[in-house]
Amino acid sequence: MPHADPKGVLTGVHFMDGDHAACEGAIAAGARFAAGYPITPSTEIVERFAARIPTVGGVFIQMEDELAASIAIAGAVWAGAKAFTVTSGPGFSLMMEHIGFAAMTETPCVFINVQRGGPSTGLPTLPAQADMMQARWGSHGDYEIIALCPNSPQECFDLAIRAFNLAEEFRVPVMFMMDEVVGHMTEKVVIPPAEQIQIYPRRHTRLPPGEYKPFEPGPDLVPDMVHAGEGYRFHVTGLTHDERGYPSMTVAAQDRLVKRLKAKITRAADRLACYETDGVEGADVVVVCYGITSRVALRAVHLARERGVKVGWLRLITVWPFPTKQLRALARQIKAFVVPELNLGQMVLEVERAAAGQAETISVPHAGGGVHDPEQILDAIMEVVR
């Protein structure tokens, strides 16, 4: 893989919050276009991009709403740019149609959602993790996306790069699921030299116009791309289409396309699975968590261990596709999963599905607006082993 363009990389040791770090990650990843609409607690990301990008060589535009922002990025991508948009709760709801459009047209792009309390206007300045299912299922129809979940400013930087790389590799919209606490917490962020940052390049076809078919998949089920203005005279539509990109309203075309869009991600699920563990080997109970909750949960895990409980910690980094196979294997070795999250029980449903009855699954819900008290998680752990 080629490395990052040094022009965009602020190599050095910084003290910055997650929002700023995510912005730097996007720039380091090669994003040169962003469109957004201000919304707390995500706005700092576009504010930083607006300030930084003219000195790197790129464009920021504040659009008239999130529907506009979420499709302006698709336009920029088809012109050749790497592009992303940034939002929170209500704005994410408005973007749903264009997540589906990006999935259907295989437009590589990144949606950053700094989650806040909902539903509706909810808690604009306070954290939640209640858009996890929306990120996966929010647009109509069957499709797959990839979603990543950072738990620190450093990871906001590192994973933002990964988000762009995965978007390019799979030609899929990638959801970058932060939360208000991670977005606003300030910590040390180390930005490596550009030559240590690997960048997945645009999958541009090598075929000449005439031979190239815009939606003919390669062996990994992902087609190669071209950009407007290169002489290919290609067509892109959100309608069900064939390999040429032409609308094709048949059951067969629908079957072929939609199944491929799903399979290109699910077939790579093992490679996409990404999580961090602590003390899972030989544990009776495993706490499954992600984002800011993973840091609170770790404290609960330590407290439980002090009380002699064999408890492990598993932090999801890639949330979608869900690492079903890996959690199922784990379920066979433990008594229970404990799943704290800042919602009333979302990813716990996936954990339960993965466990398939082999281990108990305990939800530790929180309606949002703050983080769990570690004691709440500790109580759930102690309850299971009692």
Place this chain on the structure above:
Amino acid sequence: MNGGVGDPAELGPRPEAEIPPEACECAPENPVEQFLRTDRMPHIWCPGCGIGTTVNSFARALLEAKVDLDRVAVVSGIGCTGRVAGYVRLDSFHTTHGRAIPFATGLKLANPNLLVVVYSGDGDLFAIGGNHIIHAARRNLDIKVICVNNFVYGMTGGQVAPTTPVGATTTTTPYGCFEPAFNLPALMDAAGAVYVARWTSYHVRQLTRAMVDIFRKKGFCFIEVITPCPTLYQRKNRMGEGLDAMKYYKEKSKVRHGAPTSEVALTLDGDIIVGKFVDRERPEYMELMRSQLAAQLGDRYVEVEHLVCS
């Protein structure tokens, strides 16, 4: 085609493939043919529909303006008119309902060398997409908007649109439309478009000429084209076939170049004021952005023409 077209995406398989190839309107020697995806013919538009006529003008205008066709990108929303993107042999994007303009905005800003043409229906551009079009005009984004106004939502079966004249019957105003309609040229004028014209599908030469004009003009340009929808609008309002519409356009059109846009509102059966209403200069979005950033940032400003990634 018989009956309403209906949104194929909504109403199931469309009868496109059932139409014999003879139904194709473009004879092989037609100079316009090179602009069409002939492998996608026949098209879905009904006999007498005015959309195809505007595409003819569009193709001729591209020829006449000697535009480098590799540089042209057509962006459509959803609707009968939205299908234009799929029929032109150009880089073309059939986006989502109402969002052709923001898609075009991203496309143009990432590659300002493109000639970006938004080709869509009145409902798409002014109902669901109304917010976007006024903002693109305000910014004076360098895109060319061709709005085919047939006074109804064609694709979904002839419902009321923000352009439906008071008194017209549509499938969702079965007792007559009572909502006041938009006067599109006035709206575009007020929002800041640098070029605003209206023609009908009867005025093919003038329409072609207007398209040539906007391909050569920088900034946000807007052409409203009044076209017949014989299947839905004409029929529901007992206005006859496509040909009857042509007669009406011929009789009732009054050419008034430079007419104040406040005076060009349309009615159910009144005069149709046509012509070039606005043609002015205003700095374009990209120019404004660049001069501002260069002035503020000096040497630190990195101007990139095309934001293409490796």
